[in-house]
Amino acid sequence: MAGERRAVEESKKVRIGVIGLGKLGILHTGLVNMIPRAELAGLADINKQLAKYVQQSGLKAPFFSDLGQMLGEVPLDAAIVCTPASANLGIAEKCVQAGLDVFIEKPLAHTFEAAKRIAALVSQKEVVHATGYLFAHMGLFKKAKSLLEANVIGAVHRFRSSMYTSEVFGRKKGWVYDRSQSGGGVVINVASHLLYLLHWYFGPVRSVFAQAKNIYLDVEDAASVIFECGRDVVGSLDTSWSVPGYRLPYIDVRVEGDNGTLELNNDYIKLYLYKSQKGFAKEWTTIYKIDLPVTSKFELGAEGLYEEDQDFVDCCLDRTSPAVTWQDGLEVQRLIEAIYRSAEGRAVVGLEEVE
Amino acid sequence: MTMGLEKLILGSNAFEGVSYISRTQALHYMEHFAKEDNIVAILEAANSLGVRAFMCSNCPNIMAALQKFPKAGQLSLLPVIPNAYEYAMEASEKGVLGAVLTKAKGFSMYQKVRLGLRALTKIKSVISKDVLDLLLELIHFELAGFEKYPLGGVVLHGQVTDLALSSGNPDILTIFQDLVRDSYEVEPILATHNFGVLLPQLIEWKIKIPVLGPLNQKGFMMRPSKDECEKLIEESGYTIIAKKVLAGGRLTPEEAFPYFQGKKVESFVCGIGSVPEAYHTFSVAKSALKI
Numbered sequence: 280m281a282g283e284r285r286a287v288e289e290s291k292k293v294r295i296g297v298i299g300l301g302k303l304g305i306l307h308t309g310l311v312n313m314i315p316r317a318e319l320a321g322l323a324d325i326n327k328q329l330a331k332y333v334q335q336s337g338l339k340a341p342f343f344s345d346l347g348q349m350l351g352e353v354p355l356d357a358a359i360v361c362t363p364a365s366a367n368l369g370i371a372e373k374c375v376q377a378g379l380d381v382f383i384e385k386p387l388a389h390t391f392e393a394a395k396r397i398a399a400l401v402s403q404k405e406v407v408h409a410t411g412y413l414f415a416h417m418g419l420f421k422k423a424k425s426l427l428e429a430n431v432i433g434a435v436h437r438f439r440s441s442m443y444t445s446e447v448f449g450r451k452k453g454w455v456y457d458r459s460q461s462g463g464g465v466v467i468n469v470a471s472h473l474l475y476l477l478h479w480y481f482g483p484v485r486s487v488f489a490q491a492k493n494i495y496l497d498v499e500d501a502a503s504v505i506f507e508c509g510r511d512v513v514g515s516l517d518t519s520w521s522v523p524g525y526r527l528p529y530i531d532v533r534v535e536g537d538n539g540t541l542e543l544n545n546d547y548i549k550l551y552l553y554k555s556q557k558g559f560a561k562e563w564t565t566i567y568k569i570d571l572p573v574t575s576k577f578e579l580g581a582e583g584l585y586e587e588d589q590d591f592v593d594c595c596l597d598r599t600s601p602a603v604t605w606q607d608g609l610e611v612q613r614l615i616e617a618i619y620r621s622a623e624g625r626a627v628v629g630l631e632e633v634e
Numbered sequence: 635m636t637m638g639l640e641k642l643i644l645g646s647n648a649f650e651g652v653s654y655i656s657r658t659q660a661l662h663y664m665e666h667f668a669k670e671d672n673i674v675a676i677l678e679a680a681n682s683l684g685v686r687a688f689m690c691s692n693c694p695n696i697m698a699a700l701q702k703f704p705k706a707g708q709l710s711l712l713p714v715i716p717n718a719y720e721y722a723m724e725a726s727e728k729g730v731l732g733a734v735l736t737k738a739k740g741f742s743m744y745q746k747v748r749l750g751l752r753a754l755t756k757i758k759s760v761i762s763k764d765v766l767d768l769l770l771e772l773i774h775f776e777l778a779g780f781e782k783y784p785l786g787g788v789v790l791h792g793q794v795t796d797l798a799l800s801s802g803n804p805d806i807l808t809i810f811q812d813l814v815r816d817s818y819e820v821e822p823i824l825a826t827h828n829f830g831v832l833l834p835q836l837i838e839w840k841i842k843i844p845v846l847g848p849l850n851q852k853g854f855m856m857r858p859s860k861d862e863c864e865k866l867i868e869e870s871g872y873t874i875i876a877k878k879v880l881a882g883g884r885l886t887p888e889e890a891f892p893y894f895q896g897k898k899v900e901s902f903v904c905g906i907g908s909v910p911e912a913y914h915t916f917s918v919a920k921s922a923l924k925i
Contacts, residue, residue, distance in 0.1 A: 309800030313831070337803025524661055526651055546656050569654055569854050569884045576858040578827045579796050 293380075293595045296321035296355045298346060298370055299362035300329050303384055303411075306580040307359045308338055310588045313577045317592045321353040346370060350377045357381065357407070357595050359588070363454040364389040364461050368397055375400045380407035380595045382588075386471050387608030389462030391616035391633060398609040409591045409601035410608030412475035416583035416590065418571045420476060423532075423543045427480055431550065431557050433537030438481060438514035442473040444528040446520040447495050456496050464498030466491070467615050470518040473530050475603070475611050477516065480532075481508045484614055486629045491622035494521055504618055639687070639787060639821060639844070640710055641925050642916060644680045645877065645905035646690035649673050649699075652905075654882030663907060673699035677709075679912035683920070686710050687786050689903050691717045692779045700783060710786030714825065715776035716794065769806065773813055788814045789846060792825040799832050804839040811843050823875065827855060830862040833870050846903065848878035851885060851893035867898055877903040880915070887915045891922035 295317055297308050304324070311319045319340045322333055326344070333342040343349035350373060357380040360370050367388050374381045387410050388394040401408050414420045427435070446469075447456070454460040455468050466474075478484065486507045491499035501519035508514060532543040539552035550564040575585040587602075594601045613633045621628040647653075651664035666672050673696060677688065689712040690696045700706050777788065790810050798806040807824065814822035822843055826832045829847030836843065849867070853860035855878055867874055876899050880890045894902070902919060906912045919925070 305797070309797055312802060313800050335805075337798070337801040337805065339802065524664055526660075526664075529657055531657075544657060546654065567655070567884060569852070569882045573853060573855065573857060573859070577800070577831055578855075578857060579800055580793070 291596065292316055292318045293592050294318045294320035294354060294356045295592075296323060296340075296349055296353060296358045296379075298323045298349075298358055298360045298374075299366075299384075300324040300326075300333070301361060303580075304359075304361035306584060307361055307588065308340075309579050310577070310585050311359070311592075312338075313579070313585070314589055314592050316596060317588070320355055321349045323349045346373060350374070350379075355379055357591070359591075360384060364467075365393075365454075365459060368393040371397045371400055375404060375406055380591075382409040382411065382591045382601075383605070383608070384411040385413075385475070385608065385611075386410075386462065386467050386615065387605060387612050389458075389460060389467075391612050394609050394612035398605045401605060405598075407591070407594045407598065407601065408605040409587075409594070410603045410605055410611075411587060412472060412603045412607070412611065413581065413583045413587055414472050414476045415479065415602045416586040418574055418582075419545075419548060419566075419568045420543070422566060422571065423541065423548050424480060426541060426548065426550070427534070429557055430536075430538075431559055432534060432539045432541050432552070433556075434510070435481065435512050435534055435536045437512060438477070438532060438534045440473060440477060440514065440530065440532040441517045442470045442528060442530045443518065443522040443525045444469060444520050445523050445525045447500055448521060448523075449495055451496060456498060458498050461498070463615070463619060464491075464493075464496060465500055465518050465520040466502050466618055469520055469528055470502070470516065471611055471615060472528070473516060473518070473532075474614050475607070476530070476532070477506070477514065478607070478610055478614060480534075481506075481512050481514060482610065484508050484617075484630055486627050487614070487617045487621050488627045489618040489621040490625075491619070499622070502618065502622065504621075639873070639875070639901050640685070641901055641923065642685045642919055643687040643689050643712065643875070643901055643903040644676070644685055644912075645903040646688070646693075646696055647905035648907040649676075649696055650691065650693055655884075659883075659907070668695055670695050670698040670702055674703050675909050676906050676912050677703045677705075679909045680906070680916060681705055681708075683913065683916045685916050687712060687901075689714060689789060691715075692776065693717070697779055706783055709783060711780055711783045712787045712789055712823065713777060713780045713785070714789040714791055716772060716791055717776065769809060770813060773810065774817075777818070785818055785820045787821040787823050787844070788818060789823040789825050792827050792846075795824045795826045795832065796828055799826070799828065799835055804841060807836075807839070807841055807843070811841065821873075825877075828857050830856065830858050830866055833866045833872060836872070837870065842872065844873035844875060844900070846875040846877055849874070849876035849894075849899065850878050850881040851890055852881040854878055854881040854884070864897075873900045874898065875901040875903060879904055887918035887922075891919050894923065 295311050297304055308319055311317045322340050323343045323346045330342045358374045360367060360383045364386055367383050371381055387397055461468055484506050487504055489502055489504040491502040494500040500521045504516040506514040529545050534541045538556050542549040546568055548566040550559055552559055552561055555561045577585045590601050613630055616633045617628045617630055648663045649667045651660050653660035653663060686708060687710040691714050811822045823846050824843055825846045833845060848855035856863045879902050904915050
């Protein structure tokens, strides 16, 4: 039943199944419902008890506790996968085999090996594939990318970055904190968003040197990383989910170039230019997120989530490549793997060594 | 005791450490308003200008400030429920239902017996119950902390409203509306980050209820567009309450309030970060809006 491409062309609506109804899965069901050219056609979660929630939530789509049954019974064009990372490979295999286009919430997988196998699934198939690195869809981060691409601050020499949140101050339960299910701690679960951004802005990375610290959990609670990128760019990242005073994850990226500096965080971009460049005045210019035009027709959960799903749906219809593909997801996973290997071996790890 | 909606409403974003301008400002708010006396000072300033309505969540520092504020009995409180931030933090560890379960552990014995929640350590014991019944109990539970203060209305958090909207679920909104009107005898209010999407849907669902949405001269957070939101303000006939009036701090009160002259907006929520800001903002608002 699934993967009947012809049906997409006729109806011009992408019939989507959401797999995994945790926090993000529930948000994606709502978002899919609000995208005019998408139809929420099926819901799957191994927890059978969620059937009652689905029934009373107002969602019209049928619920399945067996993914195979959903794929067999419901005509679908695409799937959005929001399960614990360790489940992604098995689910991706089934979905691709069923001929579906697939969006996988970040990270692509819990290990580099699993991520490689996921990316390989689409090497021979015409499948639209996306990874849920949200920053690619947020207006301020897109603006910073355009400024860097336009060489406003000139050739980049180096960057410093950080991502902190106040989440772990003692033992925690849940799959996110279990290495066998999530793949690690703050690096893979939180800082992977920033790693995507750094890969997008400054990639490819050539080598990393990392140190990680377990404070409360069996997975790392904090990490510091030095990067060597192409074009002689060096950079750093510091991350922790055990720092007080951060209600929400907060990023800070400071870039130094020939013409000046660019500072980026959740709230604004601040440029300092030695002389006027490309329409920007000498010295300080601040671009607040608030001042950027509203680009999404709807918001649920977080800025960028609607745009992310909209991009996936558009690409399914147009047979084009989403902003963040599985290949991008794999490159971030390679970076994560290099960081973990470096931290464990206390040595510089070249990205070419991670195969 | 019940009171109607007032024109100017003090908001609590700053008290909860929220800033749209910078991390520096957010950190300042967090540290400054961790001391409840600093919240009391702003309640005093607002009160001296005749602003007696206060929209807030049940954060510990805010509840402590209400305890200390001598004129709390004269306030018109508008609690925002549930405390979505608290649930979101819990949900990352325990899942969405686990977060609800944690909250349910605080239910009174009477509530537990009503719901049959005897084995509260097991998620399945909760989710096998009627989800909407559980919602009712959660509303009562969240409002329990406010019971000694006069209520001017009860606000459903935007995350819940928008989730109900996107799920196509009018039942949650109807239940909330009926419960607040019947049990608390005040106006239910729906907060949203999708004003221009919610309002047409409410009209279609025939749910007539005040709506609290981001409305400002800059168009900040006005979805799907500033034009569509403005058209709805004029034509919908709904009671409309504006938040993000100062566009997250990017507009001065002098720039912000004239935009609303002649617009069919009932009330205005303004978050305030300092005593001078309270005097400045509310004075300009009263003058511009002819209150």
